[in-house]
Structure formats: C-alpha cells, structure tokens
Amino acid sequence: MTHGRQAADEHRDGPRVEPTDDELVRRAAGGDHASFRALTHRHARSLYALALSLVGSAADAEDVVQETFVGAYRGLGRFEGRSSVRTWLMRIAMRQAARWRERRPPPAVPLEALGESGDPVAPRQGPAALADVDRRIDVQALLRRIGAEHREVLVLREIDGRSYDEIAGILEIPRGTVQSRLFRARAELRELLKDMAKHERP
Amino acid sequence: MPEEEKGNTVCPSESELSAYYDGELQGRRAEEIAEHVRDCAACQRILRELGEMSSMIGAGPATEMPADALRRLDRRVADLPAMRLWRLGVALSGLAAAVLVAAAPRAIRVWRESGTRTETAATASPQPNAGWEATALADASGGREWTGWVVSDLVKGSAQGAGGERKGQGVR
Numbered sequence: 457m458t459h460g461r462q463a464a465d466e467h468r469d470g471p472r473v474e475p476t477d478d479e480l481v482r483r484a485a486g487g488d489h490a491s492f493r494a495l496t497h498r499h500a501r502s503l504y505a506l507a508l509s510l511v512g513s514a515a516d517a518e519d520v521v522q523e524t525f526v527g528a529y530r531g532l533g534r535f536e537g538r539s540s541v542r543t544w545l546m547r548i549a550m551r552q553a554a555r556w557r558e559r560r561p562p563p564a565v566p567l568e569a570l571g572e573s574g575d576p577v578a579p580r581q582g583p584a585a586l587a588d589v590d591r592r593i594d595v596q597a598l599l600r601r602i603g604a605e606h607r608e609v610l611v612l613r614e615i616d617g618r619s620y621d622e623i624a625g626i627l628e629i630p631r632g633t634v635q636s637r638l639f640r641a642r643a644e645l646r647e648l649l650k651d652m653a654k655h656e657r658p
Numbered sequence: 659m660p661e662e663e664k665g666n667t668v669c670p671s672e673s674e675l676s677a678y679y680d681g682e683l684q685g686r687r688a689e690e691i692a693e694h695v696r697d698c699a700a701c702q703r704i705l706r707e708l709g710e711m712s713s714m715i716g717a718g719p720a721t722e723m724p725a726d727a728l729r730r731l732d733r734r735v736a737d738l739p740a741m742r743l744w745r746l747g748v749a750l751s752g753l754a755a756a757v758l759v760a761a762a763p764r765a766i767r768v769w770r771e772s773g774t775r776t777e778t779a780a781t782a783s784p785q786p787n788a789g790w791e792a793t794a795l796a797d798a799s800g801g802r803e804w805t806g807w808v809v810s811d812l813v814k815g816s817a818q819g820a821g822g823e824r825k826g827q828g829v830r
Contacts, residue, residue: 489740496735500728505721518727522734529738595715613680614715620682635682639673645711 477541485532492532496525499542502616503549509611510553512600520556524549539625546616546626550608557604601648606641613638667694669701679708 475483477495484492503524507517527548535544599607612618612626620638624631670678670691677683678691695701739747 487740489736489738492738493732493735496731500731501723504723504727508721514724514727518723518730521723521727522731525731525735526738529735595717599715610715614712620677620680635677636673638680639676642676642708642711643672646707649711649714 478537481532481535481537481541484529485535492529495528495541499545500525502542503545506546506549506611506616507553509596509599509615510550510607511556512596516556516560520549520552523552523556527552543622543625546612547628550626554604598645598648602641602644605637606644609634609638610641610645669694669698672704675701675704676708679705 475491475494477498480491480495480498484495500521504517504521507520507524508514511517511520524545528545531548535541539547599611602610608627609623612623618626620631620634623634623638627634629637667690669675674683674687674691678688678695683691691701695705
C-alpha cells in the first residue's frame with residue numbers, strides 16, 4: 457500500500473487500523489505478497505528468540521526463522537484459522553528447530569564449561585537446594601544439555617511465557633502432557649544444576 | 659518429593675506443585691494447595707527452587723534479532739515466488755508425479771520382459787504372472803517380493819555380463 461493511498465484511507469476512514477494476523481494471512485493467501493512480508497516483520501523477532509533458545513546459535517536460529525516463514529508461505533492455503541496465526545507460526549518454528557537439531561545435533565558442553573561463557577547470566581538467588589550453583593551460568597548451553605522435548609516446554613513456558621493451553625496447541629499434545637512434561641523438564645534441570653554444584657565443590 | 663502430611667492435607671505431587679507454581683490450577687484445588695503450602699516447609703522449598711530456575715532461565719542472554727539477520731529474512735521472503743506461480747509449480751509437480759506413477763507399471767513390465775529374454779532355462783527363476791506388477795504395487799508384501807525379483811535379476815544380470823547391460827537398457 458502506498459503512502460498516498462494510506463493517507464487517503466485515513467482521511468476517509470479515520471486513523472488506519474493495523475490489519476490483524478488473520479487478515480494478513482488471508483490477503484497473503486490471495487496473492488498479496490506485501491501482506492506476507494508484513495506478517496514476517498511482525499513475528500520475526502519473537503520467533504528468533506524462540507529459535508535461539510531451541511537451537512542455541514545465532515546462525516542456526518536465523519536459518520530456522522527463515523525456514524519457518526518459507527514453510528508458512530507454502531502452507532498459507534492450508535491455514536484454517538483453528539489456532540491463532542502466532543500459534544501456527546510457532547508450531548512451524550518448533551518443527552523446523554527439531555529438524556535442525558536432528559541434522560546438526562549441538563555439541564555436548566561439559567558441565568564445568570557451563571559457567572565459563574562470557575554471555576549474560578543469572579546470578580544465584582535465595583537459599584535453596586540450588587544454592588551451591590553459585591556462579592554465572594551460560595543459560596543457552598544449559599538448555600542445550602536438556603532433552604529436546606523437555607527443552608521445548610521449558611522454553612515455551614519460561615522464556616516465551618506461554619500458558620499450558622497455548623503450549624498444548626503449539627506442540628499439538630494434550631494439556632496433561634504439557635504439565636507432566638514440564639514437571640519432568642524441571643526435574644531434569646534441577647538435577648543438572650545439582651551436578652554442576654558437585655563439580656564446583658573442591 | 660514431599661510426601662509428608664501437614665495437618666489434614668497431604669503434600670501435592672511435584673507435578674501438581676509445578677502446575678500450581680505456573681498458576682495453571684484453578685478453583686478449590688488451587689486454594690487447598692495454597693493453604694497447604696503456608697505450613698509446609700518442603701513444598702515451600704520446591705516452590706522456591708522453581709522460582710530460582712525461572713529467574714535463571716529468564717535471565718539468559720539478550721535474544722534480539724540482529725538487524726542484518728532481519729534484512730536477510732526480508733530479502734528471502736521478498737524473493738519467494740508469487741503465490742500464483744508457487745501454486746502452479748506445486749500443481750505441475752503433482753502432475754509430473756502422477757504421470758510417473760501411471761507410467762511405472764508399464765516401464766517395469768518392459769524392463770521385466772527385456773530381462774526375461776536373457777535368462778537361460780538352467781538359471782531361470784519362477785516368473786511372476788501377467789498381473790504381478792499391479793499386485794506388487796498394491797500391497798506391501800507384494801512390494802517386498804517384487805524387490806526380491808529385482809535384486810535377484812540384477813545379480814544374475816551382472817553375472818551374465820551382456821545380459822545385465824541389456825536390462826539396463828530396458829530400464830531406460
């Protein structure tokens with residue numbers, strides 16, 4: 457849409473309202489390439505953050521995001537609106553990340569190395585069983601040590617802040633499975649952190 | 659795992675506690691757990707650990723998509739073929755696949771006939787009947803049997819030298 461036409465629309469209809477995701481998808485499926493690009497701009501950053509947590513490297517995350525939008529473009533005609541566009545895109549991104557991990561499994565990072573990264577980190581908080589992990593931790597490397605299924609739910613919940621119902625929709629699993637998988641993921645993370653604490657002790 | 663009893667309530671499972679921590683339990687059960695947790699040091703410790711882990715993961719590195727990555731994505735999306743061309747491509751691919759599938763039985767028959775002519779009476783194996791191709795393609799066990807025939811013939815073909823080459827021509 458040109459600026460002139462935008463201005464004309466605003467003049468006629470009042471302030472221009474951004475089209476919804478569903479509207480953009482509908483237009484894109486009808487051949488409006490600009491609408492698909494707008495959809496890309498709207499969701500690229502959040503999908504990149506998700507992909508980065510899942511695959512661990514910036515270059516791989518970029519590839520996952522690109523393949524996600526190519527996959528979405530291919531599937532435009534099949535999108536039925538049963539889930540939100542964002543959920544649909546996240547579902548494609550999760551699949552792409554899983555394929556990426558199969559093709560390029562991340563190198564195993566030794567426990568001792570998890571705290572040696574220069575990346576931003578989480579300081580210890582509070583006196584609990586995890587208190588011994590008293591140093592800066594490379595969160596991405598830590599997540600890479602967790603099993604793929606567990607990492608997916610952890611990332612969706614803890615980083616992306618999704619509800620159980622949303623996670624169930626994205627991963628296409630029952631809500632009860634989300635709860636149990638998340639519990640096991642946290643147990644795995646806790647064990648990992650305790651192992652780290654053991655490694656740190658002199 | 660907290661399994662002790664506090665007052666009149668038993669500790670919830672860790673899975674349930676995890677869901678409670680996430681605010682995913684509602685109604686009476688959420689109230690019961692809240693009441694229980696107030697007096698239960700074990701459950702309080704687990705909830706504190708869950709909070710620590712959330713802080714730890716949430717404090718990961720900044721995940722802003724770099725500007726050059728955004729530009730590359732935009733270029734990739736801009737280069738995607740127009741939807742009409744894309745659909746045409748998909749349709750043509752489908753058509754090509756359909757033609758291949760339709761032509762396959764005849765191509766196989768020609769190839770089989772060509773191979774049969776090279777066999778001697780002494781080395782000949784039992785031959786499939788005229789309708790074997792359809793059966794072989796129709797069910798999986800037939801498919802495996804067919805694969806066995808092909809392997810068997812290829813082995814014979816390579817042993818027979820010229821015969822193998824003629825089979826190759828038959829495939830083409």
